[in-house]
Amino acid sequence: MAIMGLGSGMDIRGMVDALVNAEAAPKNAQLNRLEKATTAKFSGLGQFRNALSEFQTVLKDLNSPALFEKRSASSGKADVFSVAATSKASAGNYSVQVLNLAQTSKVALSQVPNVTDAIGTGKLTVTAGDKSLTVDVTDANNSLTGIRDAINAAGKESGLSATVINDPNGGGGARLILSSSDSGTGKDISVTVDTTGEVNSDLSVLAFSPTVPADFKLPEVDPESTGARVISYARDANLAIDGIPISSETNTVEGALDGVILTLKSAQSAEDIEKGNTVNLNVSEDRAGIKTQVKKFVDAYNKMMETVGSLTKVTPVGGDDGEPLAAALVGDASVRSFTSAIRGELGSVIGDTGGLRVLADLGISTQRDGSLKLDDTKFDAALKDNFDSMAGFLTGRDGLMAKLESRVAPYTANGGLLESRTTSLQNTLASVDDQRLALTRRVEKLESRLLAQFNAMDSMIGQLAGTSEYLTGVLDSLPGVVKKDN
Structure with a gap:
């Protein structure tokens, strides 16, 4: 809404804004x-x-x-073995036979009537290769479940563990199953019991020291037998690379071929082994x-x-x-x-x-x-x-x-x-902001000055108008003055 001057009746605000905008427009456009x-x-x-x-x-x-030093390796039968190669591996083709996988030891100890029945007290030692643990069997833990828990608590670091299964054969009962996480020949589980000084202890029923046959073949066992038995023998993996026999404690075979790592998955069938069938292993540049x-x-x-x-x-x-x-x-x-x-x-x-x-x-x-x-x-x-x-x-x-x-x-x-260039451009943008601020301040001063000048002019015009009206009134009242008709 226009603000008219009291003395002049002019649109002072509009005139000031027009003059201010005209002054600022070129610089604003430039910025x-x-x-x-x-x-x-x-x-x-x-x-x-x-x-x-x-x-x-x-x-x-x-x-x-x-x-360019990386090597890629492939197996002719990924279900028999997988393979990885490092930069040390030499490119080539190899014939592999997997005769048997590495195995861990697992045994079932003699059957007892019930998992919660007291067996006896003493010291029970479980050995697998160079690892062993001894648990104290007391009146507080002399059941199968108590012995199981004691073995599991003591065997965390050695890879020895125990479970209990119910065995319905031979009249029914329960067995302690012992397992080792270490594979390799000579690492079979054996259990010894020391009841020295104990009274009427039957803990020795859990003692077991199996004999490992040369062919690692499990003996036939009467299903109704309640005695201890071997579930699996600890055994090395056996394979042949280009006809050269190789054994490994685990199913991960390193060092047989420089820079090549084989992971055995399954043994070949007896028929394949008898016929001399092999699986191809290829090592090449990672093209x-x-x-x-x-x-x-x-x-x-x-x-x-x-x-x-x-x-x-x-x-x-x-x-x-x-x-x-x-x-x-x-x-x-x-x-x-x-x-x-x-x-x-x-x-x-x-x-x-x-x-x-x-x-x-x-x-x-x-x-x-x-x-x-x-x-x-x-x-x-x-x-x-x-x-x-x-x-x-x-x-x-x-x-x-x-x-x-x-x-x-x-x-x-x-x-x-x-x-450097983006820094320079940032400085330019900062300079634009500074110039806008300076322009705003200059325009504000100009606006204030123009408003003051226009208001002063308006006041002067108002005074002149008042004087004019006063003089007109005085002249009209003088004798002999003829008034004009409106």
Whole structure:
């Protein structure tokens, strides 16, 4: 709502606002243009730096000699054994026979009538290989459940454990089942009982020292027998690699082949063993892993250049008279110098690396739009025929990846080119804020001054109007003055 002057009747507020806006408009427009352009460039440089950082990460991953030292290993029958290989493994094919798996010891002690019946007191010692434990059996724990709990409490560190099962055979009763977690020949469980000084103790019924047959074959046992028996003997795994016999305490076999770890899953059938059937084990360079990493390099480069393209794109608008839309980094010197340098490195010759001299020798070519494309067939052939040369071409201080990274690093480094430029743009945005604040203060002072001047003028006009009315009244009252008709 307009505020009219009391003396003049003029719209003082409207006039002051118009004058203030006219004074501030050019500077506001200038600051808006500067802020918009600076913000767009700041955002564009951030996107550019992120794209370079992602590409740099892929370069570092591919510039790793360890990548070419990795080995892949495969088993002809994964249900018989699985295999893994380290960089120490030598490439080759091997024939494997798995004769038997490693076993742990498990025994069932003599049957007693009831799990809660008192058996007797004394000391009960369980031994498996070089591990043993002794429990004191007292009146407080002289039942099967009490002995079981005492063994489990004492056997946590030694891998010895106990359970109780109900056995309906031989008239019915319960048995203590002892197990060891350690496999390997000579680690069978035995139980000794010492009842020295005890009165009427039947604890010795739990004593058991089995004899291990040479063929590890379990003896036939009368199902109705209540005596102790062996459930499984502790035994080494036995296999043959290229006809050479090998034994292992566990089903994880290390050291038989340098850098190769076999995990045995099942023994071959007696028929396969008798016929001499073997399972193939293959160790080779990890070519699939290298190809995957090279594909990541190609994809990362293309993604980076797509980002650069979007940041330097000029889009026509309307007809011939329409002003085109320019992306944030159109004509930017940093972007131009980077793309020129990176493309130069891609086309450079990397010494004499046994048939691989330029990127195209790997099957990586540059398309019309500047993107890279990987020819799978040509790359696979280069990987097969020039495996060692490829490592020298791509990795190391003089390899392509290092050369590319040397072009990227000055832009992405802390305190580098892009960080310095973004810092400068941040300072510009801060300066815009300062200039806006200064403009606001100047406009406020101008507004106050104009209001004071216009109000003074309005007051003066009001005074003059009052004087005019007074004089008119005085003149009208003088004698001889002829009044005009309205």
